[in-house]
Amino acid sequence: MNTITKKRSCAWLVTFLGVGLAACGADAGGEPTAELQERVDALARSGLVGVQAEFSGVDDRPVWAGAGAARVSPREPLTPTSRFRIGSTTKAFVATIALQLVEEGALSLDDSVDRWLPDLLRGTGQDGGHITLRQLLQQTSGLPDYVADHEAMMMAVSTEEELRALLLRAWTPAELVALAVAHEPVFPPGTSWSYSNTGYVVIGMMIERATGEPWDREVTERIIEPLALADTYAPGSDPSIAGPHAHGYMDLQLQDQSDPVDVTELDPTVLDAEGALVSTTADLDRFFRALLGGELLGPDLLAEMKTTTPIDEGPPGTEYGLGLVRFPLACGGAYWNHPGDVYGYHVRGGVTESGDRSATVAATGDGDLDAGSDALIVSALCP
Numbered sequence: 001m002n003t004i005t006k007k008r009s010c011a012w013l014v015t016f017l018g019v020g021l022a023a024c025g026a027d028a029g030g031e032p033t034a035e036l037q038e039r040v041d042a043l044a045r046s047g048l049v050g051v052q053a054e055f056s057g058v059d060d061r062p063v064w065a066g067a068g069a070a071r072v073s074p075r076e077p078l079t080p081t082s083r084f085r086i087g088s089t090t091k092a093f094v095a096t097i098a099l100q101l102v103e104e105g106a107l108s109l110d111d112s113v114d115r116w117l118p119d120l121l122r123g124t125g126q127d128g129g130h131i132t133l134r135q136l137l138q139q140t141s142g143l144p145d146y147v148a149d150h151e152a153m154m155m156a157v158s159t160e161e162e163l164r165a166l167l168l169r170a171w172t173p174a175e176l177v178a179l180a181v182a183h184e185p186v187f188p189p190g191t192s193w194s195y196s197n198t199g200y201v202v203i204g205m206m207i208e209r210a211t212g213e214p215w216d217r218e219v220t221e222r223i224i225e226p227l228a229l230a231d232t233y234a235p236g237s238d239p240s241i242a243g244p245h246a247h248g249y250m251d252l253q254l255q256d257q258s259d260p261v262d263v264t265e266l267d268p269t270v271l272d273a274e275g276a277l278v279s280t281t282a283d284l285d286r287f288f289r290a291l292l293g294g295e296l297l298g299p300d301l302l303a304e305m306k307t308t309t310p311i312d313e314g315p316p317g318t319e320y321g322l323g324l325v326r327f328p329l330a331c332g333g334a335y336w337n338h339p340g341d342v343y344g345y346h347v348r349g350g351v352t353e354s355g356d357r358s359a360t361v362a363a364t365g366d367g368d369l370d371a372g373s374d375a376l377i378v379s380a381l382c383p
Helices: 034-045 087-104 133-138 146-156 160-167 173-181 197-211 215-224 281-292 299-305 369-381
Strands: 012-016 019-023 050-056 063-068 325-328 334-337 340-342 345-352 358-364
Touching (some): 087 133, 087 299, 087 345, 133 197, 146 197, 281 358
Antiparallel strands (some): 340 345
């Protein structure tokens, strides 16, 4: 749920605004450099509640750094295993499943939505017969974004009770799509680029129709379990986050609440295949390194995934592939990732084209993550 904006360390302690933050793990890697730690601290000082980052270099010794808190009241520390909602970073997982099915012949990138879901896209000028899987993956379908409607609902609530009712409302994929197709298409399919979370909800439905299994089960069996991503899971309809986790916070104008509101409890059905997964910095680091390293897709389909189109969002030179985003790297070349934002949570990161360096940054709260995350990622990815 976003637009494009953009193994653990142990035995160390940082203090931020008087809050002790400890990190420990049995399989400790290296400690963060002073520069990397200062950049994480600076991000937290920008107004974010908590910031955590995972870095992996050529020696494959992961480093974790953090600042702020996992929870404001009662205050809880962040740790390397603090889970969080990853928002639209989910799209890279779902796109990988779709391309695996293409590789197996179960789907085709040229399949229309009507081929699998006849009459789903029938609204104000919509035509599922002319929207293909490739266009959905690359955000060139012209489908309106249902998230705009849900965000309007969020902004319309005036009390915390109304907010909780909206956050805990259950949705079906068809209901989410219906929000979108009540609007005119953004453009005719394949003629331009516009970010639409709706397209990935549709992809999830196509995956289920082609396999007979829900998209989240396919992600679990094809990616999470083979890569041993122990702290990554699809929450289904459970509004809570299992295990140690960071709480999400938003600054909302409510009549009965002036402080940032804890929005951790959220029915994930409103996110579905476009943004429902929960993970950690270490697991996301592992996933993107595996994906770019060819562990999840054959060379032809990985090359297809990295076939990009220029977009007018993000830093100049940013391009969108099939569920994967290419960002220019200041020291030359580029890095790959898919950023994620969902109420109270933000994820940024990247893996170099050579796959030898990676970084994942996660934050909570409504501070400005993008202002500092680019510099942090560059400092981690550039030798």
